[in-house]
Amino acid sequence: MNAHAADMPMPVKAYRAAAVDDALCWKGVCLYGIIDAGFGWQSHGQPFNGAFPTGAQYLVSAGSNRALWTASPNALSQSTIGLKGEFEVLPDLIPDLNAIFKVETGFNPMSGQLANGELSLQQNNGIPLDSRSANGDSSRNGQAFNGQVYVGLSSPTYGTLTIGRNNSLTLDQILGYDAMGGSYAFSPIGFSGTWAGAGSTEDARLDQSLKYTWNYGPVHAGVIYQVGDYGSSSSTADWVHDDLQGDIGFNYHGFSVDGTVAKVRGMVSASPLGPSPTNIGLTGLAATISDNVEWMLTAKYKWDKFEVMGGYENIDFANPADPVPVGFVNNYGFTFSTVSNTAFPRDKILQMMWIGGKWQATEHLTLIGSYYHEIQNAFGTAAGVAGCNTTVSSMCSGTLDAVSFLADYVVAKHFDVYAGVMYSQMQNGLANGAVQTSVLNPVTGAVLGPNGKSTAWNIDPTVGMRYSF
Template sequence: MGGQNIADVVKRTEVLLLAVASAGLAHAADAPTPKSASPDCFQSLYNYLNTSAADCPLTYAGLTIYGTVDVGYGFETNGAPFNRSFGPADAYLISKATSGSRWLLSPNALSSSVLGLKMSEPLGGGWLLVGDVEFGFDPYSLELSDSPRSLAENNGRPLLLQSSNGDSSRAGQIDNSQGFLGLSNPSYGTATFGRVNTLSLDVVSTYDPMAVSNAFSPLGWSGSFAGFGDTEVSRANTAFKYRLDVQNFRMGGLAQVGGYDQGNGSNGEYQGQIGADFGALSLDGVVSWARDAVSLGNYTALPKGYSQDNLKATLSNNAGAMLAAKYAIGQVKIFAGYEYYRLSDPSNTYPSGFTSIGGFSILPGAVTYNAYAINKAMNVVWTGLKYAVTAQIDVTGAFYYEAQNDYSAKACTGTGVHISSSACAGSLDALSFLIDYRPLRRVDLYAGVMLSNVYGGLASGYVAAQNIDPTVGLRIKF
């Protein structure tokens, strides 16, 4: 299938979902309370907020509107100013540009704010037509998450003057989370096509003790863990995804077709998954390979002739594997995970440049294709424990650690943030704690903190090597 044909398929998929959504919402405006909802769940706001999404969905004609709004406020010992384009909004995890203590608006701390519309339409014989369109946004500005834009906004600024920024697969798309159509059957599984979460992102979301929180988990703040080294490949824009459950076992596969021209962060991505539940124990493993994965960056001083929207890119071929487990003992849940990935030089060098997700131009000379002549290898481990104090209160503690090899062609000199190269051996660790109180089933009041540190090569070029981010917030789901 040619690149233009693939793009047309995706566009038709999005148009179809939006058209169906508009029709459903038009009917829903004058419709009675959905039959699937509890009879009294819409009698008051209190009743509604004290139900679950399963008990009281906003559903009509097979369409369900859902969403999450997460707002908060916090303090960072070494932070960067709030950025409404950046997906997490704040640099909760220690980052290159973070410096100096500050109080900050802290949205999306417990989880990303999203709005979505999903479809489940019976076709007969046990088959369902399924679909989902979802986007992440900043609840203060209501702007779509567009992390590459946050990089461009800071182009040409010294680190000490930069606001929070970073790369991501969320680049201002109306479906920056997901946008797919598919078929589902209890016996034959679920097959979808379009913009989908990778299998590794699904596993990370399920087995992170902090549930991929932006403020309290490196796995949530950075999609590079789910992307085996590059955050842009934690989602694929034109991919086939398949899942099948057989008794207590499950399996899955993902194959991306198309490349940069179709809004992907790589020129091909392939994953396989197998997992199982054995009573209170759940296990899942994923293997992954991506070709020409993109990691975008900006400039502290723009080269002559470059514009604000000209970013730089480092390309790599990424291979890796992930294994995760969780176990429930009464009121306690224990989580653990291990990930290994290796980055090597890409299959293609793009001497003429290319256009990245979000429409940013990577000019000739702005592509780094030889960063991993000596392969970069990363080991990641995490563990945590969640304790249900009551039916309404959970406390969670978690620890995260990653370590990279020395893949520098030159001998490393210096220490800490003054080490000679980011390719030198280094590590990152994070320790976090969270109290989550649910006065109503759809409402979370939370307070948490993450202490994060970088060492060696991972601290190279940073302004500071540690951040502590106590944060409080309110999350509402609908």
């Protein structure tokens, strides 16, 4: 996988009690939050990491190598705390125009640390795959406010404009059309931010961005632009990066459909420095740079106590038109001491398709099931790699499949308990270098070669509870 740490907001709860005005608000400013904690077992997991936004390595990964009981924070929702506000600004001139703001941050409730994906990568620099703790790239990287942070104007007539750090439109779309609501433990498109970030989890939330959304009757639309960082192709000291996305959709009598397109320059996908004693303790990271084009189409239909939803996403990765120099620093203040600008001899195409459904079995209990299928093409050109469909190279074609089930019981308005499980497996090119498909040096843990297997897998039965306010 390109990334292993999406960082989604909480799914909408299955049941809402009778409306009671118990919000924590004062003069238009409201405090809100959620705490999600639990425990689980994994057949092929990695040890808990308190900095990692998800805490546990729910989705099968290259380092998935041992059966273990583990703390399982944020399994259904990212634990967050924040402030938001809304105020009339010109009541006599434009009666329905409000000023709005939001500041929020995500944290790991079982370690007390702010969510920090790239710190979890640093902690695993130089360590062999079979000895690493849970880790992954993220758009939550230890910032004081690592969720959304924006100020703007909102009107039911003229739409909403926000400036600051905004959710990408691709993230919004996945949250709206994934039956698991972007869950870390039960959804690969929740756990892996590749899909929410149009190719990298770092772009699931966009710093330095302007976002505009608009509704008119059954039609809605949106656009977001990340100003990013600008250089020139003749400079060796600049990181050329920006992100432009657009969305259009409609809702009609329980049926909804949305389409999103995105174009990203200089996308960064971060990873730990390779297994080597000389890399242990280093603060630098490795980066793969790409220029991406993404599109996604989703639909859902709700009737009575049932809802079915699904989607298809296509991401094209190409080598960057403006190569990025070694030593550049990304938006989150991390330095990259290893940089690849030539990872894609041919364009890499990732496809994800999914379908899921919800059934509100009782007033308090909702049952959810989902299936996900990912396809990667063979994008290498070298002899012995071109057109391959094995684990011999990460450039070979491959697939990932996941199926999940969840039962969510809302005990009271602010408190629910849940139990669920996801089975995930990756094959061929997507499983290249995975501990389960490779022979390791018994002393150093370095990968020596394939062990004859083409599939790596994990199953993660998890139970937890959430308190929201």
